[in-house]
Structures are given as C-alpha cells and as structure tokens.
Amino acid sequence: MQLSGAAALIKSLEQQGVDTVFGLPGGAILPVYDPLIDSTIRHILVRHEQGAGHMAEGYSLATGRPGVAIVTSGPGATNIVTPIANAHMDSTPLVVITGQVATGMIGTDAFQECDITGITMGITKHNFLIQSAQEIPRVVAAAFHLATTGRPGPVLIDVPKDVAQSMMDWWYPASVDEYDLPGYRPEVPLDEDALARAVALIGQSERPVLYVGGGTLKSNAAKELIAFAERTRMPVVTTLMARGAFPDSHELHLGMPGMHGVYAAVMAIQKSDLLISLGARFDDRVTGKTSSFAAGAKVIHVDIDRAEFNKIRRVDVALQSNIGNALQALDAAGAAPKSLDPWWQQLRHWQAQYPLVYDEPTTDGPLRPQHVIEAIAKKAEPGSIVTSGVGQHQMWAAQFWPFEEPGTWINSGGAGTMGFGVPAAIGAKVGRPDRTVWCIDGDGCFQMTAQELVTARAEGIPIKVAILNNAYLGMVRQWQEMFYEERYSEVYLSADLPDYVKWAEAMGCVGLRATNLKEMHDVIDEANTINDVPVVIDFRTDATEKVFPMVAAGASNDDLMVHPSQRAGA
Amino acid sequence: MSPEPFLGTTSHSPVRHHILSVLVENKAGVLARIAGLFARRGFNIYSLAVAPSEGHARFSRVTIVVDAESAPLEQIVGQLDKLVNVVAITDLAPSDAVERELLLATIVTDTANRTPLLDLLANAGAAIVDVDPGAVTVMLAGTPRACDELERSLETFSGVEIHRTGRVALPRLGEPAPK
Numbered sequence: 001m002q003l004s005g006a007a008a009l010i011k012s013l014e015q016q017g018v019d020t021v022f023g024l025p026g027g028a029i030l031p032v033y034d035p036l037i038d039s040t041i042r043h044i045l046v047r048h049e050q051g052a053g054h055m056a057e058g059y060s061l062a063t064g065r066p067g068v069a070i071v072t073s074g075p076g077a078t079n080i081v082t083p084i085a086n087a088h089m090d091s092t093p094l095v096v097i098t099g100q101v102a103t104g105m106i107g108t109d110a111f112q113e114c115d116i117t118g119i120t121m122g123i124t125k126h127n128f129l130i131q132s133a134q135e136i137p138r139v140v141a142a143a144f145h146l147a148t149t150g151r152p153g154p155v156l157i158d159v160p161k162d163v164a165q166s167m168m169d170w171w172y173p174a175s176v177d178e179y180d181l182p183g184y185r186p187e188v189p190l191d192e193d194a195l196a197r198a199v200a201l202i203g204q205s206e207r208p209v210l211y212v213g214g215g216t217l218k219s220n221a222a223k224e225l226i227a228f229a230e231r232t233r234m235p236v237v238t239t240l241m242a243r244g245a246f247p248d249s250h251e252l253h254l255g256m257p258g259m260h261g262v263y264a265a266v267m268a269i270q271k272s273d274l275l276i277s278l279g280a281r282f283d284d285r286v287t288g289k290t291s292s293f294a295a296g297a298k299v300i301h302v303d304i305d306r307a308e309f310n311k312i313r314r315v316d317v318a319l320q321s322n323i324g325n326a327l328q329a330l331d332a333a334g335a336a337p338k339s340l341d342p343w344w345q346q347l348r349h350w351q352a353q354y355p356l357v358y359d360e361p362t363t364d365g366p367l368r369p370q371h372v373i374e375a376i377a378k379k380a381e382p383g384s385i386v387t388s389g390v391g392q393h394q395m396w397a398a399q400f401w402p403f404e405e406p407g408t409w410i411n412s413g414g415a416g417t418m419g420f421g422v423p424a425a426i427g428a429k430v431g432r433p434d435r436t437v438w439c440i441d442g443d444g445c446f447q448m449t450a451q452e453l454v455t456a457r458a459e460g461i462p463i464k465v466a467i468l469n470n471a472y473l474g475m476v477r478q479w480q481e482m483f484y485e486e487r488y489s490e491v492y493l494s495a496d497l498p499d500y501v502k503w504a505e506a507m508g509c510v511g512l513r514a515t516n517l518k519e520m521h522d523v524i525d526e527a528n529t530i531n532d533v534p535v536v537i538d539f540r541t542d543a544t545e546k547v548f549p550m551v552a553a554g555a556s557n558d559d560l561m562v563h564p565s566q567r568a569g570a
Numbered sequence: 571m572s573p574e575p576f577l578g579t580t581s582h583s584p585v586r587h588h589i590l591s592v593l594v595e596n597k598a599g600v601l602a603r604i605a606g607l608f609a610r611r612g613f614n615i616y617s618l619a620v621a622p623s624e625g626h627a628r629f630s631r632v633t634i635v636v637d638a639e640s641a642p643l644e645q646i647v648g649q650l651d652k653l654v655n656v657v658a659i660t661d662l663a664p665s666d667a668v669e670r671e672l673l674l675a676t677i678v679t680d681t682a683n684r685t686p687l688l689d690l691l692a693n694a695g696a697a698i699v700d701v702d703p704g705a706v707t708v709m710l711a712g713t714p715r716a717c718d719e720l721e722r723s724l725e726t727f728s729g730v731e732i733h734r735t736g737r738v739a740l741p742r743l744g745e746p747a748p749k
Contacts, residue, residue, distance in 0.1 A: 121603055122610050126654040129598070146654060183595060183657040307648030 005133030006031040012140035022052040026072025029099030031164035053083020058427025066093040074112030089414025093147040094154035102162035125153030133168035142179040150186025205274035214241030215279015221324035244403040258286040263354035282312035292556035365516040389421040389445025392474035419448030457508035471495035504536035614640040617736030678729030
C-alpha cells in the first residue's frame with residue numbers, strides 16, 4: 001500500500017492507540033493536517049502552541065498514557081519548547097510532532113525555519129529529524145517506546161514538509177527489534193547484591209522514612225507502595241510530584257516534605273536513620289541545604305535512572321529498578337525494620353504539635369486562599385482531578401487538597417512553569433471526561449495561558465477554574481516581604497484588571513465572583529451544577545497570606561518556619 | 571609522585587583524567603548531543619577523537635578524555651549512557667589503557683637549525699612527512715607523553731606550528747593493573 005508520509009504519520013499514531021492530539025496547523029505541517037480529517041483521532045485546536053503542550057501533559061498525567069501534540073515549524077515549534085522543558089523536568093511522556101521546512105531548504109534560513117531538534121536536544125529524552133517517508137512508522141514507534149519506557153520523557157519528531165508529501169510503502173515495525181535503538185536499554189535486572197544490602201539496612205533501622213517521589217507514580221507502583229508500607233509500618237512522605245501516590249487519609253502518611261512541607265514530614269526525614277527514596281531525586285526544594293539534609297540517615301535510593309544515584313546525595317545502596325518491582329522484591333525478601341513504636345510516638349507528637357493551619361476565615365472577606373481550597377475540596381466528588389499553576393496557590397493546593405489516588409494531582413514541579421494550570425486541566429478533562437477537573441490557579445498564572453478557555457468552550461471541555469485572586473504575583477511578594485524588607489518590586493497585578501468574570505464570559509464560559517464567605521459557598525455550589533461549559537471563579541483572597549511552613553532558600557530544613565500562630569509566644 | 575602531564579602543557583592538564591571509549595550510532599547530530607550534554611552538565615572535555623568503528627558505517631567510536639575533577643565519573647558515565655545514540659561506554663583508567671596520539675608539526679628550517687632539528691626528530695622517533703626548501707613537516711605517532719615531550723622540545727625552535735589529534739585508547743590486554 002502506497003501512502004504519503006503524512007498519511008503514514010497519522011496511521012502510525014493510530015497504530016499506537018492515540019485517541020487525541022492537541023495542536024495548531026501552519027505552513028510546514030499542512031500536509032500532515034490533511035489526512036487528519038479522515039482519521040479517528042480527535043484533534044483539539046488550541047489557541048497557542050504552549051497550550052497544546054501543557055494539554056498533552058495534563059492528558060498524560062491524568063491517564064498515564066503519552067500525550068501527543070502537533071505544531072508547525074519555526075515559531076510553532078519554539079512556542080512548544082516550554083512544555084517540552086516542563087515535561088522533561090517532570091519525566092512526563094510526550095510525543096511532539098513539529099513541521100519542518102523541506103529538506104532542500106534546511107540550513108538556508110527559509111521562512112519559518114528553526115533548528116528545533118538542536119533547540120530541544122537538552123530538553124527531550126530524544127529527538128528525530130525524519131529523513132525519508134519510509135522511516136516514519138519506525139520513528140513513530142520508537143518515539144512512543146522511548147517516551148513511555150524507562151524514565152519517561154518528551155520525544156520530538158521533526159517532519160520536513162517534502163517528506164510528509166512524498167510517498168512510501170506502508171509497513172509497521174512488528175517489535176522493538178525493528179526500532180533501530182541499539183543503545184537503548186530501559187530496564188536492567190535487579191542487582192541481587194544491592195537488594196540484599198538494602199534488606200540488611202532496613203533490618204537495622206529504627207527511624208526509617210519512605211521518601212516517595214514522582215517515579216512511584218510513573219511506574220504505577222501505588223499498590224505495591226501501600227502493601228510495603230502497611231507491612232513494615234514505615235511512615236510515608238509524598239513529594240510535590242508524588243501527591244496522590246499514597247492516600248492522604250492513610251494513618252501512615254505524614255504528608256508532603258520540603259520547602260513548604262508538613263512539619264512532621266520534614267522532621268521525620270531530618271531525624272531519620274534510614275531514608276528509602278522511591279523514584280525521588282533529592283530536588284533542592286525537598287532537601288534545602290543538602291549538607292544538613294537527613295544528616296544522620298543512611299540512604300537506599302531506588303530509581304530507574306542510574307544517573308540519579310549520587311548526583312545530589314551519596315547513597316549507601318543504589319537499586320536501579322522500577323519502583324513496583326523493587327518494592328515487590330523487598331517484600332519478597334521480608335525486609336523489615338526494628339520496632340517502630342518509639343519512632344511513631346515521636347512522629348505523632350510532631351503531627352499533633354504542628355499540623356497544617358491557617359488563620360480563621362473572616363465573614364466579610366477577603367477570603368483565606370487555603371479555606372477556599374478546602375471548601376472546594378469538601379464539595380468536590382471523590383476522585384476529582386486538580387491542576388495548578390505555580391506559586392502560592394500551588395503550594396496551598398498541594399497542602400490542603402486531600403489526595404487519595406494517583407493521577408488526581410497535576411502540576412508543574414521541576415520547571416515551575418507559570419500558566420500550566422488551565423491548559424493542563426483541559427488536557428486532563430479530555431483524557432478523563434468522567435472526572436471533575438478543577439484548576440486551582442493564581443491570578444498571575446491565569447493570565448499567561450487563559451486564552452485556552454476559548455479552546456475549552458469550543459471543544460466542549462467543561463473544566464472548572466478557581467482563581468485565587470490576591471492581585472499579586474503572590475510567591476514573589478511573599479519572598480519580598482520576608483527577605484527583601486517588604487520592598488515590593490513589580491509584583492502588583494490589580495484584582496480588577498482584567499475583569500475575570502467578563503474575561504470568562506467573553507470566552508464563552510460562565511464567570512463567577514466571590515468576595516466573602518457566603519458568596520464563596522454559593523459560587524462553589526453553582527459551579528458544581530454546571531457541567532456543559534467551563535466555569536471560572538474569581539475568588540478575592542487576602543494578599544498578605546503566606547505559605548507556611550517554610551524553609552528559606554538555602555537554609556537547613558532544621559530551620560523550618562511554622563505558621564506564626566504556632567510559634568513560641570504566639 | 572606528580573601526575574603524568576598530558577595534552578601539551580601541564581597548566582591545562584586535569585589532575586585526574588579518565589578515558590571514555592564510547593561506541594555511538596553513526597548518525598547526524600550525535601557529536602552535538604555529546605558535546606551539548608557535557609556543556610550543560612558542566613563536565614570538562616580535554617580531548618575528543620571520532621572515527622568510524624570496526625569496519626562498518628553504522629557505528630563510530632568517540633574517545634573522550636574527561637576531567638574527573640569537574641564531575642564524578644559516575645555522573646558523567648550515567649548521563650552519557652542516557653543518550654539514546656550511545657551504544658556502549660568503556661571507562662578506561664590511564665593505567666588500564668593503551669593510549670596513542672598523532673602529532674604533526676611544521677618547522678621553519680634554515681642552515682643553522684637543520685642539524686639539531688634532525689637529531690631531535692631522530693631521538694623522538696618522529697618521521698619527516700613533507701619538506702620544502704624552507705620548512706619541514708614531521709609526524710609522531712606515540713604515547714601522549716611522547717607527544718608532550720616532542721612538543722616541549724620543539725619550543726626551542728621558532729616558526730613551529732603543531733596539530734595534535736587527541737588521544738585514542740583501547741583497554742590494555744591481560745590483567746588490569748591493581749588499583
């Protein structure tokens with residue numbers, strides 16, 4: 001069967017089971033958009049290519065399947081660089097297809113030419129510049145294989161226009177052997193010697209902590225984690241990237257560690273004698289000053305990516321494995337710590353002494369942002385998915401929304417990409433139409449990508465967006481208040497400009513506003529009755545609210561600042 | 571004992587170097603991927619040599635001399651191994667490797683320097699590969715140390731232009747040297 005390269009590309013995506021792509025056409029990718037009309041694949045037409053990338057991420061994080069985006073060459077390709085970098089930092093599987101000028105024009109500074117494989121070399125797991133139509137099926141199959149196996153990540157395929165237009169004899173690789181990836185070995189057998197040393201270390205420990213990172217979610221190991229934790233009674237902390245990997249309601253869960261972590265979770269790590277890292281990478285937002293991070297702890301580091309071992313922290317045992325397999329092997333070996341009763345006594349004391357708190361809400365407003373999040377969560381159906389942008393609202397959502405299952409918390413962790421929330425929510429809702437999807441956003445983040453509400457309305461994707469509108473770039477304001485002598489430099493945004501209700505209405509969405517407690521409850525109830533169009537709520541929140549607990553940048557986690565009401569003399 | 575000087579001048583020599591013999595797919599952009607990785611991770615490259623490998627066009631062998639002070643070797647190898655086009659990495663400690671390098675030098679000659687130059691070349695085992703009335707081009711294929719020594723010896727001559735290839739290496743046969 002003779003097919004054009006473009007038709008082969010679309011057919012290859014169908015072969016991979018792709019049901020949805022996010023994109024925006026343009027000159028160089030025009031040939032690829034033609035066979036799309038006849039395909040079963042749903043195309044979501046975005047208003048900016050960055051939206052396509054974050055939607056693909058949201059789709060992937062909600063479903064566990066790779067997200068796919070298609071954009072044109074030049075500015076279309078550069079506009080999706082931020083989502084690619086974001087996915088790279090958070091190990092999210094993406095396949096991004098970019099148009100490219102015709103092969104004969106490459107290198108001539110042709111119209112809308114840019115070297116996107118060069119630009120994305122450092123922020124993709126791998127990328128391809130297709131040379132001939134005949135290799136399209138192999139490259140697509142290889143791209144999905146690379147994106148989804150081992151440590152997942154974004155893979156980019158650059159398709160020159162003439163390659164898409166030329167003809168090929170249809171074929172499809174039958175197995176991995178035909179992908180032509182001689183250097184790619186995503187899985188290695190478990191090192192039995194390392195496993196035995198891990199079991200021995202666990203056997204000696206009296207104050208262990210399971211430090212659960214995003215890799216646990218990426219390897220679908222939530223079930224193995226619960227089994228291991230319940231058998232050993234070890235306390236669990238879940239990083240920002242792992243919220244939902246272990247139920248917040250579980251008695252063994254201490255919460256999120258790190259810069260804005262729960263006191264008990266941070267101190268558990270600090271005072272532990274054994275840290276078992278499960279798909280975490282000792283990010284600076286978790287460790288604070290590394291030299292004083294869990295200074296008395298031995299470390300067992302389980303990761304699929306061996307380059308993470310000894311990168312930040314010297315480890316005692318490195319176990320290269322996917323998380324589920326490693327936990328099963330540790331279970332099978334009967335790894336068990338000493339009695340944890342004294343340890344739990346200490347942990348319960350910390351939990352009781354310093355729970356997550358915020359100031360009592362006032363009736364007349366402004367609203368407490370933490371309270372808004374809790375109120376939405378209380379009225380949300382179980383299993384609702386939450387996305388966020390980056391900043392204070394993100395930290396509050398991670399702290400106060402009760403996450404019970406994988407895939408319900410979708411945020412930008414490593415890259416910290418403002419504007420992630422709205423498009424990620426759209427992608428998540430497309431992937432999981434059965435779930436309610438809330439975007440907890442900040443007013444600064446919202447303004448970066450909210451044009452995609454048009455996409456959501458036009459495509460019938462009814463997300464709910466809660467803007468915690470404090471009229472500031474809140475996290476920067478918090479740092480300026482605390483560390484720059486309250487000198488507020490370029491952080492004021494205004495609560496009324498833009499008018500978020502009108503913005504929502506102009507984009508075909510329902511716009512609501514709440515300035516006091518009664519309105520807060522009313523608009524949440526109203527939003528919950530709307531299931532056909534997107535809803536945007538402008539919650540007017542207190543600009544002086546700060547995220548606590550907090551470890552100052554570069555400080556030791558021992559110097560965690562708790563909420564002012566919990567400090568001595570308060 | 572002072573560390574073995576290499577790559578010409580000791581001022582540029584890393585205190586601890588390692589040789590990575592890297593088998594890569596012979597595809598467009600692979601060298602850029604390697605160079606880009608070293609640049610963005612802050613690993614130092616001291617020399618780099620690339621050529622098609624083992625008689626077929628599918629693979630190339632890249633010999634990279636890295637500064638094991640700039641980053642832990644484990645990190646360099648781990649990150650390099652993640653490049654999809656990298657097929658195999660052999661990490662060679664200098665004591666476990668046979669290392670060779672090629673040096674080419676053109677020296678301006680006159681009646682006064684011709685005799686000492688010829689003596690020097692004979693002692694170093696260098697061969698004359700090109701001559702004209704006013705200059706001579708010589709070649710030395712040898713250990714990096716031999717190339718260093720020849721380079722230093724040639725410093726006493728004026729009008730010298732030197733090109734070196736960077737080293738290539740293979741594992742020493744037999745038992746590895748005790749660490």
